[in-house]
Amino acid sequence: MTIGLRIGFIGLGNVGSQLAANLQRHGVDLTVRDLDPQRVAAFVARGAKNAVSPRALAAAVDIVITCLPSPAASAEVLEATDGVLAGLSPGKIWLEMSTTDPAEVRRLAARVAEIGATALDCPVSGGCHRAATGNISIFAGGERAAFERALPVLAILGQRILHSGPVGTASQLKVLTNFLCTVHLVALAEALTTAKVVGLDLNTVYEAIRISSGNSFVHETESQVILSGSRDINFTMDLVIKDLGLFDALAREQHVPLALSPLVLGIFRDAARRYGPREFSPNIIRRYEEPCGVRVLGAGFPAQMVDDEPKIPGYEVVPRRNAN
Numbered sequence: 001m002t003i004g005l006r007i008g009f010i011g012l013g014n015v016g017s018q019l020a021a022n023l024q025r026h027g028v029d030l031t032v033r034d035l036d037p038q039r040v041a042a043f044v045a046r047g048a049k050n051a052v053s054p055r056a057l058a059a060a061v062d063i064v065i066t067c068l069p070s071p072a073a074s075a076e077v078l079e080a081t082d083g084v085l086a087g088l089s090p091g092k093i094w095l096e097m098s099t100t101d102p103a104e105v106r107r108l109a110a111r112v113a114e115i116g117a118t119a120l121d122c123p124v125s126g127g128c129h130r131a132a133t134g135n136i137s138i139f140a141g142g143e144r145a146a147f148e149r150a151l152p153v154l155a156i157l158g159q160r161i162l163h164s165g166p167v168g169t170a171s172q173l174k175v176l177t178n179f180l181c182t183v184h185l186v187a188l189a190e191a192l193t194t195a196k197v198v199g200l201d202l203n204t205v206y207e208a209i210r211i212s213s214g215n216s217f218v219h220e221t222e223s224q225v226i227l228s229g230s231r232d233i234n235f236t237m238d239l240v241i242k243d244l245g246l247f248d249a250l251a252r253e254q255h256v257p258l259a260l261s262p263l264v265l266g267i268f269r270d271a272a273r274r275y276g277p278r279e280f281s282p283n284i285i286r287r288y289e290e291p292c293g294v295r296v297l298g299a300g301f302p303a304q305m306v307d308d309e310p311k312i313p314g315y316e317v318v319p320r321r322n323a324n
Helices: 014-025 037-045 054-060 071-079 102-115 128-133 144-157 169-197 202-210 217-228 237-253 260-275 281-292
Strands: 006-010 029-033 063-066 093-096 118-121 136-141 158-165 315-317
Touching: 006 014, 006 054, 014 029, 014 037, 014 128, 014 144, 029 037, 029 054, 063 071, 063 144, 071 102, 093 102, 093 144, 102 118, 102 169, 118 144, 118 169, 128 136, 136 144, 136 169, 144 158, 158 169, 169 202, 169 217, 169 237, 169 260, 169 281, 202 217, 217 281, 237 260, 237 281, 260 281
Parallel strands: 006 029, 006 063, 063 093, 093 118, 136 158, 158 315
Antiparallel strands: 118 136
16 A cells, blocks of 8 residues: 555554554655664564654654653653654644543644644554554544545554544544453453352353354453463553553543443552553453462463454444434
8 A cells, every 4th residue: 555655653562563563664755753762673674764753753653653651751852952853844744642631632733733744543442452453443543634634644553444534533532441441351360260269161151252242352362361371462560550540540530430441450559569561451460360369271272363354455443323
């Protein structure tokens, strides 16, 4: 696919490196930036350009993509003296693909607009294994015209692409869906440990959940790495806590009488204290295994998830509307 746009990508971590690699495989004119020179070198060896600063990257491309670990990191990359804002010019687009604070992305988008450029918040959902194949889902918030201009790029990066409305709405959806994902993970940890303690065969339990009303995307991915024993989903407890905190703050701002969110946030904060903030998030199950004196393991499950769905060109998902 030839898109005729120069793309700059900042943040080559677990998810960002997979997204940027998809662009590179599709022959996109790609410039990269990361604090880890080895990550940058791997992309340069395959033909990407290296930018000496976020400012230089933004000046050299048509679309700047950031995929960073926190709202603070995004603000620093944009607003530093040699940051992205200093290199943007009218007509350019900033795609914020980090999971971030909706209010913060709107604040930064306003600064981008002052330059005459446009911002879209475009967080992804589906896991690193689907980011690697270009089958991840993408929410995109911002002006419709900017969304349509960026759509050929988003169609390389993901499969199902939803224009969510104004800038910031995509980040609201992202923290909401991450909250749901985390609730499912804790529920599965409790269910699988209970199944182990009562003596059920865990391979049978996996299939029973998969074919039942208790199934979920989280079960079909994270339960597998739990049962394999690796617990490796390329996502860590500190990131779960950050995302849950963003959802919790969003809901509390609107005076939603939360019950589950603070409970699940407390469970993960406790686990991070016990096992470390960089522990893989599926190891939340250790909070249940250890008191029960068991290991929740099956047989034949993969150590890491692999997406075996063929890549198809990404497409826009259009919400259903009342015919009237």
